[in-house]
Amino acid sequence: MYRYDEFDTRLVQERVEQFRRQTGRRLNGEMDEDQFLPLRLMNGVYLQLHAYMLRINVPYGAMCSRQIRQLAHIARTYDKGYGHFTTRQNIQFNWIQLKDVPDAQGDLAEVEMHCIQSSGNCIRNTTSDQYAGVAKDEIEDPRVYCEIIRQWSTLHPEFSYLPRKFKIAVTGSPNDRAAIALHDIGLRMHRNKNGEPGFEVLVGGGQGRTPFVAKTIRDWLPPEHLLSYLEAILRVYNMDGRRDNKWKARIKILVHQTGLEEFRRLVDTEWEQIRDSVLKLPQAEIDRINAYFAPPDYEKLDDAGEAVAAWRADNADFDAWVRVNVADHKTPGYAIVNISLKSPNQPPGDMTAAQMDAFANLADEYSFGELRVNHRQNLVLADVEQLRLWELWEKLRALDLATPNIGHVSDMIVCPGLDYCSLANARSIPIAQEINERFSDMDRAHDIGELTINISGCMNACGHHHVGHIGILGVDKRGKEFYQFTLGGSSDQAASLGDRTGPGFPADKAVDAVETILNTYIEIRKDGERFLDTYRRMGMAPFKEALYGTF
Amino acid sequence: MIIANSLPNGFVVFLTAENGWAHDIDKGVIAESDAEADAMLRTAKQAEHDCAVVDPNLITVEIVDGQPCPTEYREYIRATGPSVPTPS
Amino acid sequence: MALFNEGGLAEDLFSDVSIGDELPAKGTLIVSLNQWRENRDKLIGRSEPLGIRLKSDEKPEEISADLRHFSVIALEFPAFRDGRAYSYARLLRERYGYTGELRAVGDVLLEQLHFMHRVGFNAFSITDDDAMRAWEIAAADFSVWYQPTGDGRASVMALRHGRR
Numbered sequence: 001m002y003r004y005d006e007f008d009t010r011l012v013q014e015r016v017e018q019f020r021r022q023t024g025r026r027l028n029g030e031m032d033e034d035q036f037l038p039l040r041l042m043n044g045v046y047l048q049l050h051a052y053m054l055r056i057n058v059p060y061g062a063m064c065s066r067q068i069r070q071l072a073h074i075a076r077t078y079d080k081g082y083g084h085f086t087t088r089q090n091i092q093f094n095w096i097q098l099k100d101v102p103d104a105q106g107d108l109a110e111v112e113m114h115c116i117q118s119s120g121n122c123i124r125n126t127t128s129d130q131y132a133g134v135a136k137d138e139i140e141d142p143r144v145y146c147e148i149i150r151q152w153s154t155l156h157p158e159f160s161y162l163p164r165k166f167k168i169a170v171t172g173s174p175n176d177r178a179a180i181a182l183h184d185i186g187l188r189m190h191r192n193k194n195g196e197p198g199f200e201v202l203v204g205g206g207q208g209r210t211p212f213v214a215k216t217i218r219d220w221l222p223p224e225h226l227l228s229y230l231e232a233i234l235r236v237y238n239m240d241g242r243r244d245n246k247w248k249a250r251i252k253i254l255v256h257q258t259g260l261e262e263f264r265r266l267v268d269t270e271w272e273q274i275r276d277s278v279l280k281l282p283q284a285e286i287d288r289i290n291a292y293f294a295p296p297d298y299e300k301l302d303d304a305g306e307a308v309a310a311w312r313a314d315n316a317d318f319d320a321w322v323r324v325n326v327a328d329h330k331t332p333g334y335a336i337v338n339i340s341l342k343s344p345n346q347p348p349g350d351m352t353a354a355q356m357d358a359f360a361n362l363a364d365e366y367s368f369g370e371l372r373v374n375h376r377q378n379l380v381l382a383d384v385e386q387l388r389l390w391e392l393w394e395k396l397r398a399l400d401l402a403t404p405n406i407g408h409v410s411d412m413i414v415c416p417g418l419d420y421c422s423l424a425n426a427r428s429i430p431i432a433q434e435i436n437e438r439f440s441d442m443d444r445a446h447d448i449g450e451l452t453i454n455i456s457g458c459m460n461a462c463g464h465h466h467v468g469h470i471g472i473l474g475v476d477k478r479g480k481e482f483y484q485f486t487l488g489g490s491s492d493q494a495a496s497l498g499d500r501t502g503p504g505f506p507a508d509k510a511v512d513a514v515e516t517i518l519n520t521y522i523e524i525r526k527d528g529e530r531f532l533d534t535y536r537r538m539g540m541a542p543f544k545e546a547l548y549g550t551f
Numbered sequence: 552m553i554i555a556n557s558l559p560n561g562f563v564v565f566l567t568a569e570n571g572w573a574h575d576i577d578k579g580v581i582a583e584s585d586a587e588a589d590a591m592l593r594t595a596k597q598a599e600h601d602c603a604v605v606d607p608n609l610i611t612v613e614i615v616d617g618q619p620c621p622t623e624y625r626e627y628i629r630a631t632g633p634s635v636p637t638p639s
Numbered sequence: 640m641a642l643f644n645e646g647g648l649a650e651d652l653f654s655d656v657s658i659g660d661e662l663p664a665k666g667t668l669i670v671s672l673n674q675w676r677e678n679r680d681k682l683i684g685r686s687e688p689l690g691i692r693l694k695s696d697e698k699p700e701e702i703s704a705d706l707r708h709f710s711v712i713a714l715e716f717p718a719f720r721d722g723r724a725y726s727y728a729r730l731l732r733e734r735y736g737y738t739g740e741l742r743a744v745g746d747v748l749l750e751q752l753h754f755m756h757r758v759g760f761n762a763f764s765i766t767d768d769d770a771m772r773a774w775e776i777a778a779a780d781f782s783v784w785y786q787p788t789g790d791g792r793a794s795v796m797a798l799r800h801g802r803r
Contacts, residue, residue, distance in 0.1 A: 018780045155784070
């Protein structure tokens, strides 16, 4: 993975000292909250319901064992011993004290991590495919370009006071595991008709109050022009994006109101002026960064399908775990292992310091000392020898990290909701826990099959409810928590927004509604049909009838 | 009552009868009239200006088992902590 | 308010009349875009140096053909969160080749000075309290920069690969 050189190191250290000074100025009254707010946000510090929260970037989800050990240290030293992984492939700590934040950031800098722009109206952490570098369908490793974007976007002097936040995602594969169509800018690597790799550029996607699937603004962009093209889009947005209304300030609204054709013309006009400027990427820089992502020293192995099959035949739990949580690796004899953070015993995406430390050891022992975080709030060990799957599984089980539910009913994306978040209208975690309990029978869960349930505690949609096969949105209805449902959302290469079923349900009826929806699906599905396929074939009518009866 | 977050540590605090701040809700002072509530809010705004607290708000409470208890569930959660067990 | 530039605290030789209706007959003025448009010939004919102040919804392309007439261009930050002028400043410097004084006015706070300087501002109208510490902070927070801008600082990529 990428390692800081002297420049990266110095910049992050200088940023820590800058925020130490700014925090001092706030605590001694030289700055008021209004002035401090954007500064603390751009350093990852929120004020939530009960305390400050510190959000730490995990650039494109890549971490090494030393880094997650340091996160465990931060959890223990400055927080309450646990952290929460987010859909931006970040981790956040919910009980940090403002006066301790500069020290915690100093500890992060020691392991080449930072909180720069993990919040605020600026370019946020660039996210990517958790299978980058090991996916069978990959054209080029997206992490190289993510790192280039990370550096370009970090402390960008022109784009630090944008109309609103700005999120970029990159995939190097045709199968989109990074939800790029729900980003302000999505980049999809593909080959043009001459076989050269480049990016399809999508713009104006996003969730929140007014969700949009992103539209293609450019079919194929040569990688050397990546930064000039991004800078052109950002400049148009910075100058023309709406600043009169927070709810209309994202680039999706600008694209929608300007029209894609006109927006493309504005971007191209700007781009023509800067495409051959110093922003043009030198091949030497692409090569320099690419070298960091060279494959690890894989053993020359044969596929161990037979041995694994024998274990699977022998043990139904192991069989289920391999079937659901283990994915194909592009190198013979290796496997990708998904680690579910959706155990029934813990809030979704949460991990204790003890788990982090133990998991760091497993990464060292089984996966070249590296791990990844994905946007579904789970972890990945990307380079595991197939012949060691059994022993890894036993060790994961001992840590409560082997729940075989990846891509299934209880593998939900869940925002912290009103249990932590001051923006939320309703709680998310208790609904998720009730769903997890209700569908704890894994045979039943596996019979239901591939399914994403995404839960948000307000319309800011941090829980990605618009793109859940089943989306659940918490709302406040006359002082009571209610939950509205959407069906048919998806964040993959065929992204779609879910459709509202109708009126919401009170908290004590919400999980009954999930069960009604799933029972309806099971009744009407054809062989091998996923929930999403059935919904797309049948539409809303049968689900609506089951939920609300005939009117 | 007045609820706020402490500036240096962020934790939830309540305005006390001595115009100080306490972490326990039952050490907080309850306004018995609109005039009292207004005065308390002015005190709290001054404390915000003086960099003691952030985001002070008036909340409505009722007395349950001898303890003040916010009537709105949002404020109840803010006052009492997450409704789910925290991982350990 | 104090005026601050790369040399430290500076005397403001200009009178900002962009808010008023009437143009004074004499003086070293900063005028609004409207005043410039309506009195263009008269203003060009005067001997004193001239400045113009653009609001945050007035793009610099409105004056890009007239830059030679201005000794000062003041870009307004109606609120420090409104970041449009960061782009305007780069366009004025890097695209339109403006080399005179580029002044940040309005809600200009100490903590934003570094970025403002990077995009091409070289004068800042700030409150007296902040003025004393302004340059130490604007100049000293960082010694490395990823992004190439027109400010002459070498970007990290340029340093890595030995080019400017």
